[in-house]
Amino acid sequence: MPQPPLRHPGNHNNAMKTLIAIKEQHQSWVRDAFPNMHPLLLPLCNKPFIEYLIDFAILAGSREIRLLSDGSLMEIEEICQTGSRWGVELTYANIRPEDGERELLHKNRKFCNGSRTMILNGYTFIDYDKRLDYRVLANHSATGPIASCSTGSIAFAGPPEPAADDNPLPALRITPLDSLRSCYHIAMQILETGAERYVLPGYGSEPGCAIGRNVAIAKTAEIRKPVSIGNNVQLLPGTIIGPMAVIGSNVIIDKGSSISGSIIFDNTYIGEQLEIEGRIASGNTLIDPESGASVAMEDPHLLTGIHSATNSATLLRKTIHALAAAILILLQAIPVIILYPLLRLQGKWKNGPITQQAGLAETLAARLSLDRFPLLPKVLLGQLAIIGSAPRSNSPGCRPAVFSYAEAEDWPVTGSDAAIVERYHAVHSTPFNDIGMTIKALINRPHKRNAGAAA
Amino acid sequence: MAFRLETQNGITIGIAELDERLDAENSKALQKACGDWQQQTPFLVFDCTKLDFIDSSGLGAIVSCLRRSLEKNGDLKLAGLNAKVSMVFELTKAKKLFSIFSNASDAAASFAASRQP
Amino acid sequence: MTITETTGSTHTIVTICGTLDASTAPDFRNSPAIADPSRTVVIDLDKMDFLDSSGLGALVGVLRRKQEANATILLSCMNPPVRKVFDITGTCKLFHIFDDTDAATDYAATYLRGR
C-alpha cells in the first residue's frame, strides 16, 4: 500500500500507532497476590504499570494508542478514559488468548490504517529513559520484534516513516514482570534510577525524594533518600523511612517503625516499633519478594488494611471507660483533697510519676496512683482512654490512655520488648476486659516502683 | 502442644512442639501450659516446625514465656521457624530476643554446650 | 432489527441493524447462515445499537455450535456499549473481534480456509 510521503503535524492519522496487548495468562500471579487490583494498575514506584507503557508510546511519537486484552478492560477504561490526560487518543479492544502479532494487526487493521505500528506485547517493563529520542523507532525499517523477553516483546509493523536525519536507534531493554520478585526489583530499580529517567508522580524539592499530596511527617520522623511517598500518608514520630522505600497512598506508619528496601502498597497501616526490610506490605499482608512467602493477618499491632473504624464498638468502649474514670475520680477524690495540699506544701507534687517516697503522704499518694488523677477528667470527655497502649501517646492504632497495659501486667514499661508486650495485651482488649486491666494497673504500679527502687 | 523432657550434660531441657496456629485463641493456653513446664525446668525449646501462623498475641505469649525463663536463669530457644513465622518475628524485632535454631535437637544441644566446664 | 446476509464462497457476511435482545434473538438464530452450523460468518455490528444478555447468549450459543462444526464467528466494528456487554461477561475472549469488516473477511478467507 503506498504511503503518503509527508507527515502533517497536527494530523495524527499517519503518525505511528501503538498497540498494547496484554494477556491474562501473564498476569495471573498479580491476581493471586493482590485479588482486588487490576494487573494493569499494579504500582511500580507509585505509578501504575500501564502508565509506563503509555509514557513509552508517547516518547516514541505515538498519539493513538489501543489497549488490547483477553480479559476485562472496564476498570482501566474508567481510569484512563479517552487518554486526554496524556494528550493521546486511547481506545480499547479485545483479543483472544492465543492471538499472535499477525492476528493483532489483522483485528485492528482500521486503527493501524497502514501506518507504522509499534506493538507492546505482554506483561513486561520497558526500561525507558525519557531523555532519549525514541521517535526514531518510527523511522526505522525494522519489522517484527526488536526486543523480547520471556513474557513479551516490542515489535514493529508497517512502513517506516520518512526521517529528517539519521539518528541511531536507542537501545531497548525489557524485563519480564512475571512474579512478585520482579515487581519488587523493578520498583527498586525505578526508585534508584529516579525521576531524571522516568516520569514519576509526587513532588520533590531534591532528587531521590518524591512526596505526594497531604503527607504529614512528624518532626522526629527521618527520611533517608531515595524514597517515594504517595498521597495521604502519615509518618508518626520516630519513624525511619528509607533508604529505598516506596510508600503508597493512604498509609500510616506508626511510631518508631522503620521501612527500608521495601514497598508499602496503598491502604496499609504499619503498627508501632516494627522493622520492615526487604519486604512488600499490602493491606494486611506481608510478603517476602525473594521467597514469595506471605503472611496475611488483621492485627492492629502488626499490619492491617486501612478501613473506617467501627463506630458502635468505639462508643461502647468510650462509655465504659468514662464510667470507670468517674468511679476512680470518686474513689480518689477524698485522698486527693487530703493529700494534695500537704504534698503541694512540701513541693513534692509533680506532674508525672512521683519519684521520692520518703514520707507517708507520698507513699500513700503513690499507692493510690494519685499522680494520674489530673488526667481522669479527660476520659470523661472522651479525649483519653482509661487504659491503652501507652500513657499519653497519640497515634492511630493505639489509644492514648491514663494507664498502660504494660503497667497492668508486671512487665517492663521500657525497653524493646515492652512494645511487643503492649501488642499482646491490646489486641485482645474488650471494654470489660479493660476495667480488669485498670484495676490491675492500680494494684501493680506501686509494687513495680518498689521493685525498681530495690534493684 | 506436645511436651517432653530431655536430659543432656545434667541439664533438663523441656521441648514443646507448638501447634499450627498461635493467636488470640490459644496464646493464653500456651502461657498457662508454659507456667507448668517452667515448674519443671527453665530451659525450654519451642519447636515451631508445625507452626504456620502467629499474630501479635501469639508473639506476646512467647515473649512472656521467654521473660519468665530468663527470670529463672534459664532461656527459651526457638527451632524450626518457617518463612512466614520468621517474617513476623523479624517484623517485630522479636527475633533479636531469641536464639533461633533450625531444629529442636540443635537447640537442645546448645543448652548442653553452654554448660561445658 | 434487520439482518442482511451477503454470501461468499468461504463465508457469509451478516449485518445486524438495530437491537439484539430477547425479542429479536429468535429471528437472529433462524437467519440461514446463522442457523447453518458449518457456515463461517462475519457479523458486522457497526449498526447494532443495543445488545443485552439474551442477544449475547444467542451469539455464544451460535458460536459454540459453529465451532463444533469446525466453523466460527468473526465479529467486526463493535461499538463501545456492545463491547461493554462482552467485557463484563468475560465472553470477549471467546470471539475473534475485528475493527474492520474487510479485515475480518480477509482473515476468514486467508487463515480459516485451511481448517
Added chain:
Amino acid sequence: MNSSNITITLPGELRFIRLASKIASNTASLFTETRKTEAENWEFAHAFELAVSEAFTNAVVHAKKQAAPQPVTITFTLEERKLTIAMRDSNVPFSTRTPSPDPENYPENGYGLLLIRTVMDTVTLTRENDTNIITMSKTL
C-alpha cells in the same frame, strides 16, 4: 430533596422489552450533567437501558411458563442526580444463587444479573406477597 415518581405498567410480553428499556434510557438522559463528559452522560443512559432490558426479560421469560402474561409495573424515582427504577412483577423471581457463568463453557444465559449488578450502583431483589421487586439505582 425534590423527587418525582413516574409509574408505567406494560403487558408482560417479549415485544415490550424494547419499549421498556428505551423509556428507561430516555428518562436517564434527562439527567445530563454539563460537568460530565458526553461519554459519561451517555453511559448513564446506556446503563439503565441495559439494566431494564435484563430485568424486563427476566420477568417476561418466566411469565411465558404461566397461563396468561402478567403485567410488569415500572416505577421511576427521579432525585437530583440519582435515578431509581423499581420493577414489579408476579412471576418467578431472579435466581440469585446461581454463580456468574464461566465463559469457558459457552453458557447461553445467566449473564443478566451480573450485567445489572455491574452497571448499577445498587441493586436489591425482594419478594413481597408473590410480587418480585427489583430496585436498581445509579447516581450520575
